[in-house]
Amino acid sequence: MNIDHNLTIALTKGRILDETLPLLAAVGIEPTEQLASSRKLIIPTNVSNIHLVVLRGSDVPTYVRHGAADVGIAGKDMLLEFGGAGIYEPLDLGIARCRLMTAAPKGRAPRGQLRRVRVATKFLNVAGAHYAKKGVHADLIKLYGSMELAPLMGLADEIVDIVDTGKTLAENGMEALEEIAQISSRLVVNKAAMRTRHSSVMTLIDALSAVLKERGSGLK
Numbered sequence: 001m002n003i004d005h006n007l008t009i010a011l012t013k014g015r016i017l018d019e020t021l022p023l024l025a026a027v028g029i030e031p032t033e034q035l036a037s038s039r040k041l042i043i044p045t046n047v048s049n050i051h052l053v054v055l056r057g058s059d060v061p062t063y064v065r066h067g068a069a070d071v072g073i074a075g076k077d078m079l080l081e082f083g084g085a086g087i088y089e090p091l092d093l094g095i096a097r098c099r100l101m102t103a104a105p106k107g108r109a110p111r112g113q114l115r116r117v118r119v120a121t122k123f124l125n126v127a128g129a130h131y132a133k134k135g136v137h138a139d140l141i142k143l144y145g146s147m148e149l150a151p152l153m154g155l156a157d158e159i160v161d162i163v164d165t166g167k168t169l170a171e172n173g174m175e176a177l178e179e180i181a182q183i184s185s186r187l188v189v190n191k192a193a194m195r196t197r198h199s200s201v202m203t204l205i206d207a208l209s210a211v212l213k214e215r216g217s218g219l220k
C-alpha cells in the first residue's frame with residue numbers, strides 16, 4: 001500500500017477488533033505485534049508509516065475529532081452517543097452489526113401504566129432523545145456494563161443497550177421493545193487530516209471500499 005504520510009489509525013477493542021483485523025489485512029495492513037498479548041499502546045504495522053492504537057470504543061471518536069488519530073474505526077452506537085460532529089464518516093464497514101434497542105422484563109405491565117420510566121443505559125444521549133421523541137418521561141441511570149442486570153435488581157424498569165444475538169436478553173428473562181438504530185462499524189476521518197493527508201487517507205478509503213465491494217457488503 002502506497003501511503004505517503006504518517007497515519008495513525010484508532011481501532012476499537014473487543015469484538016469489533018476481531019472483525020477489523022482481517023479487513024485491514026485484506027488491504028495489506030498487518031500489525032507487527034500480537035495485539036492480544038502486547039502491552040504496547042502504539043502498534044507499528046508492516047506499512048512503515050501506519051501505526052495503530054487500540055482504544056475503548058467510546059474514546060475513538062474523541063481521538064479522531066482532536067486529530068490525535070487521523071482515522072478511526074468505531075461502532076455507529078459510539079458515534080451516535082459520543083458525537084460524530086467534527087469528523088467525517090466516509091464508509092460503513094458492515095462489520096460488528098447489531099441493533100441498539102430498548103428492552104424490558106418479559107410480561108411486565110405496559111409502559112403506559114408507568115408514570116415515569118427508569119432506564120438504565122450507557123447511551124444517555126441516545127436514550128434521552130429516544131424517550132423524549134416518544135413523549136415518555138424517562139429517568140436515565142448511567143451504567144458502564146451488564147445493563148440487563150438493572151431491571152432484575154430493581155434498579156430500572158427498562159434498558160437501552162446493544163442487542164446482537166438476543167441471547168443475553170433471553171437468558172435474563174427480558175425482551176426487546178423498540179429498535180433505536182441499526183449499528184455497524186464505520187470508518188471515521190479527522191477533518192484536517194482529510195485535507196492535509198488527502199492522498200494517503202484516500203488510498204486507505206479506496207482500498208477498504210474495494211475489499212467491501214468484493215465482499216458485497218458495507219458500502220454506503
Ligand code: PRP
Nearest residue numbers: 145146147161162163164165166167168
Ligand atoms: C453487549 C451488550 C449486551 C450483549 C448483547 O455486552 O451490552 O449485554 O453484548 O449481545 P447478545 O444479544 O448477543 O447477547 P458486552 O458483552 O459488550 O458487555 P457490556 O455488558 O460490558 O456492555
